[in-house]
Amino acid sequence: MSILLSVQGVTKSFGGLQALSKVTFDLPEGQILGLIGPNGAGKTTLFNVVNGVYPPDEGRVIFRDQDVTDAKTYQHAKMGMARTHQIVQPLNELTVRENVEVGACFGRENQNLRHAAEIAEEVLEFLGLHNRIDQLAGSLNVAQKKRLEMARALAARPYLLLLDEVLAGLNPSEIANMVETVRKICEQGITIIMIEHVMHAVMNVSDRIIVLDYGEQIAEGTPAEIAVNEKVIEAYLGDPKLAQRLMEQDNK
Amino acid sequence: MKNLRIHLGLLAPLLVVTAMILWPIITGNVSSREIVFTILKAIALASSLNILLGYTGYVSFGHIVFYGFGGYVGLYFVNEQGWSIWLGMLVGGIAAGMLAFLLGKAILRLRGAYFALATIGINEAMKAFINNFELFGGPIGMTINFSVYRDYGGAAQALSMSFYIMAVLTFTALIASHLVRLSKFGLGLQAIRENEDAAEVMGVVAPNAKTWAYVLSAIIPGMVGVLFFFKNGNVEPHVAFPLHSSIELLVMVMLGGQGTVLGPVLGALAYQGMRGYLVTSNFFKDIQLSVSGVLLLLIVLFIPAGAIGWLRHRVPVLRRVLA
Amino acid sequence: MQQINLLLTSLPDGILLGFVYGLAAMGLTLIWGVMNVINLSHGPIIALGMFGTFFIFIRMGINPYIGLLFIAILGLIMGVFIYFVAVHRVINAPHLSSLLATFSVNMIIIGLGTAALTTSPYNVDFNVGSFRLGSTTILGTRLVAAVIAILFTGGLYIFLYRTRPGKFIRAVTNNRAAAELMGIPSTRILALSFGLGTMLAAVSGALIATFFPFNILSGGGYELKSFVIGVLGGLGNPIGALVGGLILGVLEGIIPAFMETSWVPVIEFGLFVVILLVRPQGIFGAKK
Numbered sequence: 113m114s115i116l117l118s119v120q121g122v123t124k125s126f127g128g129l130q131a132l133s134k135v136t137f138d139l140p141e142g143q144i145l146g147l148i149g150p151n152g153a154g155k156t157t158l159f160n161v162v163n164g165v166y167p168p169d170e171g172r173v174i175f176r177d178q179d180v181t182d183a184k185t186y187q188h189a190k191m192g193m194a195r196t197h198q199i200v201q202p203l204n205e206l207t208v209r210e211n212v213e214v215g216a217c218f219g220r221e222n223q224n225l226r227h228a229a230e231i232a233e234e235v236l237e238f239l240g241l242h243n244r245i246d247q248l249a250g251s252l253n254v255a256q257k258k259r260l261e262m263a264r265a266l267a268a269r270p271y272l273l274l275l276d277e278v279l280a281g282l283n284p285s286e287i288a289n290m291v292e293t294v295r296k297i298c299e300q301g302i303t304i305i306m307i308e309h310v311m312h313a314v315m316n317v318s319d320r321i322i323v324l325d326y327g328e329q330i331a332e333g334t335p336a337e338i339a340v341n342e343k344v345i346e347a348y349l350g351d352p353k354l355a356q357r358l359m360e361q362d363n364k
Numbered sequence: 365m366k367n368l369r370i371h372l373g374l375l376a377p378l379l380v381v382t383a384m385i386l387w388p389i390i391t392g393n394v395s396s397r398e399i400v401f402t403i404l405k406a407i408a409l410a411s412s413l414n415i416l417l418g419y420t421g422y423v424s425f426g427h428i429v430f431y432g433f434g435g436y437v438g439l440y441f442v443n444e445q446g447w448s449i450w451l452g453m454l455v456g457g458i459a460a461g462m463l464a465f466l467l468g469k470a471i472l473r474l475r476g477a478y479f480a481l482a483t484i485g486i487n488e489a490m491k492a493f494i495n496n497f498e499l500f501g502g503p504i505g506m507t508i509n510f511s512v513y514r515d516y517g518g519a520a521q522a523l524s525m526s527f528y529i530m531a532v533l534t535f536t537a538l539i540a541s542h543l544v545r546l547s548k549f550g551l552g553l554q555a556i557r558e559n560e561d562a563a564e565v566m567g568v569v570a571p572n573a574k575t576w577a578y579v580l581s582a583i584i585p586g587m588v589g590v591l592f593f594f595k596n597g598n599v600e601p602h603v604a605f606p607l608h609s610s611i612e613l614l615v616m617v618m619l620g621g622q623g624t625v626l627g628p629v630l631g632a633l634a635y636q637g638m639r640g641y642l643v644t645s646n647f648f649k650d651i652q653l654s655v656s657g658v659l660l661l662l663i664v665l666f667i668p669a670g671a672i673g674w675l676r677h678r679v680p681v682l683r684r685v686l687a
Numbered sequence: 688m689q690q691i692n693l694l695l696t697s698l699p700d701g702i703l704l705g706f707v708y709g710l711a712a713m714g715l716t717l718i719w720g721v722m723n724v725i726n727l728s729h730g731p732i733i734a735l736g737m738f739g740t741f742f743i744f745i746r747m748g749i750n751p752y753i754g755l756l757f758i759a760i761l762g763l764i765m766g767v768f769i770y771f772v773a774v775h776r777v778i779n780a781p782h783l784s785s786l787l788a789t790f791s792v793n794m795i796i797i798g799l800g801t802a803a804l805t806t807s808p809y810n811v812d813f814n815v816g817s818f819r820l821g822s823t824t825i826l827g828t829r830l831v832a833a834v835i836a837i838l839f840t841g842g843l844y845i846f847l848y849r850t851r852p853g854k855f856i857r858a859v860t861n862n863r864a865a866a867e868l869m870g871i872p873s874t875r876i877l878a879l880s881f882g883l884g885t886m887l888a889a890v891s892g893a894l895i896a897t898f899f900p901f902n903i904l905s906g907g908g909y910e911l912k913s914f915v916i917g918v919l920g921g922l923g924n925p926i927g928a929l930v931g932g933l934i935l936g937v938l939e940g941i942i943p944a945f946m947e948t949s950w951v952p953v954i955e956f957g958l959f960v961v962i963l964l965v966r967p968q969g970i971f972g973a974k975k
Contacts, residue, residue: 396939470961477723477725477782480782480965481959483963491952492949495952496947497955600763611787615787618783627712653795653801654794654796654797654799656794656797656798657792657793657794657799660787660790661795662792664791665773665777665788668780668784
């Protein structure tokens with residue numbers, strides 16, 4: 113099992129705010145990595161650094177044995193990295209089909225328009241957006257826009273897919289649907305990192321999980337290990353001893 | 365069949381322009397030929413600007429700099445070096461394209477109003493520079509030797525030839541605009557227009573794509589400049605780089621509908637037609653600029669997508685035809 | 688030696704003029720700072736200010752410096768009017784819309800102005816004497832104009848920092864959405880800001896008219912200078928505009944000592960583009 117992505121000591125701060133500090137992990141090919149942590153923990157910042165939106169202050173990012181730390185986002189895309197955005201970024205005045213064609217045309221495979229159109233059909237079918245194919249992207253609802261983001265990313269036929277909260281705002285049946293989709297994508301051989309707040313889903317689908325809190329990597333392991341990790345519970349719920357102490361006080 | 369259908373969008377613009385070209389040819393009227401020349405020139409310039417403005421979403425307020433610069437360079441070679449008008453136009457187009465290439469990498473980093481301001485600055489700097497550039501005649505500019513026209517059978521003959529060249533340039537601009545729109549390159553440009561950061565994340569190499577769009581949108585204006593100054597017989601700095609003409613081009617593109625092939629055609633036709641009417645009308649001629657201003661304001665405030673955009677939203681069936 | 692003499696004669700004039708340029712640019716940059724709109728009707732407003740001086744002084748015989756008050760008030764009202772008619776609807780639209788909206792106002796004013804006033808030059812022969820500074824003669828009108836420009840700048844600062852509406856303007860500049868959530872009536876504040884920007888343009892025009900001939904098209908050149916100054920000083924930074932104006936004035940004073948005057952605009956606009964590229968936030972930083 114070879115290492116697809118290696119993040120080495122990545123540190124990033126904005127003004128006085130330490131968004132990431134010495135984040136380090138290796139991601140083997142074919143896995144799904146869950147990235148969790150409270151709001152403001154630096155998850156999206158990590159995506160932005162991995163994807164080249166901005167370079168880290170320190171540390172390196174190695175993708176497919178190449179140092180991509182200082183590469184531009186479009187260079188990442190050409191090398192086979194695709195992502196979705198937490199806040200959806202549809203190309204509003206283009207149709208759903210054209211949006212997906214952009215992904216296929218300019219992504220890793222650099223397809224020509226004719227093949228891109230075929231890929232768009234196929235990907236939109238897979239994500240259940242086929243009946244919207246000639247609609248303007250701006251006219252979709254949020255759940256559909258999230259799927260459009262995934263469709264564009266998939267159309268690039270990436271090696272690595274970064275999913276930023278694709279489940280947020282979806283209802284339970286939509287979530288189940290999407291989790292199933294994510295699993296299928298992984299079965300196609302695409303490695304995935306997903307940022308997620310919907311715990312049961314991410315626990316369910318991930319091979320491994322990394323927990324960030326205030327930019328620190330506080331835990332890493334299988335979902336089962338993370339579920340019982342004290343630091344994680346503390347980060348999410350506050351002091352784990354707190355509840356116990358409160359109960360003791362009540363008894364006095 | 366399918367291959368033909370994707371070119372349907374070019375049909376309406378070509379028909380409109382062909383009809384305009386035939387009008388003076390059939391009537392044999394020289395003054396209507398001059399009117400059509402002016403409209404064709406506006407269509408060619410507006411369609412070129414549309415590649416940058418409509419497809420890529422960058423507002424160039426100083427686009428006329430390519431017309432002026434290309435025109436000056438071309439006319440210099442035609443007039444002072446004895447080159448043919450064909451070579452002169454070629455050189456003018458190349459010069460304008462190269463200027464865009466050099467500028468593009470630098471100023472296309474700027475976004476929104478900053479880019480618009482930079483283009484104004486470049487136009488004004490260029491105008492002031494040419495004003496001091498002795499090789500191009502400084503503030504006096506250049507006047508064509510009448511002997512130049514002799515190669516084309518005299519001045520009258522050269523004027524009529526200019527009309528046909530203008531027609532060819534206009535068709536070229538429209539076909540280029542159409543092909544860009546249908547191409548993968550054009551898809552990338554439209555992605556940049558909608559959301560540049562997202563486009564880059566999807567792999568669109570925005571700095572290069574923008575630069576090439578800028579170059580493409582500069583070449584035909586450069587050639588039109590050479591032709592127009594050749595036909596006019598002279599060129600001066602303030603005739604070559606009029607800032608208000610740049611803005612008129614924006615108005616035309618916006619009037620017809622940005623990002624479409626037909627839009628700039630209709631916009632240019634409507635704008636020039638309206639100006640022609642206002643200038644000659646007894647009632648409006650003194651305040652024609654104000655009337656144009658009021659109309660522009662109404663369009664900006666109430667139908668910002670332009671005529672084509674408005675129609676496409678109202679009548680979705682037309683989306684395929686009104687490309 | 689000759690160059691130094693030339694420098695000594697043209698530099699003080701350049702500096703005094705620089706304050707007036709700065710005042711004009713302040714109007715442009717205030718509007719940009721508050722609402723991210725580049726006001727392309729800036730030039731014609733300057734020209735209207737010039738004609739204001741002409742009518743008040745030549746036709747009505749009122750001292751132009753007293754007339755400034757009328758011009759300021761009219762400029763304010765006109766700006767508020769332009770804001771509601773042309774700008775308010777496109778305030779959140781893409782830049783092209785607001786640029787073209789203000790340009791249409793430009794066309795309307797120029798069109799009506801040309802019809803009513805023609806484009807032949809006007810002159811306000813106003814004289815408050817002159818004095819010698821070393822080897823140079825300085826016109827009193829220019830000195831007074833510079834002093835008035837400084838007074839207006841000071842007034843603007845007191846307004847922005849000491850009064851309630853001024854503080855509202857700064858709040859809207861900083862973050863319009865947040866200001867609205869705090870209950871600041873943003874529409875009225877935007878209209879007021881546009882009015883103030885227009886007022887400054889009109890006043891600067893009124894001052895320029897006391898020493899230069901002009902016509903309805905004369906504002907265009909000052910509008911372009913205002914762009915240069917605004918970018919020099921940082922778009923949206925009024926004090927930067929004054930300093931930028933001084934820099935431009937000094938440049939215009941110095942350059943003719945070394946090369947032909949016709950090179951001045953080449954250098955000005957070249958500098959403008961370079962600054963946009965290298966330091967788009969301006970020498971002193973944008974919005975404060």
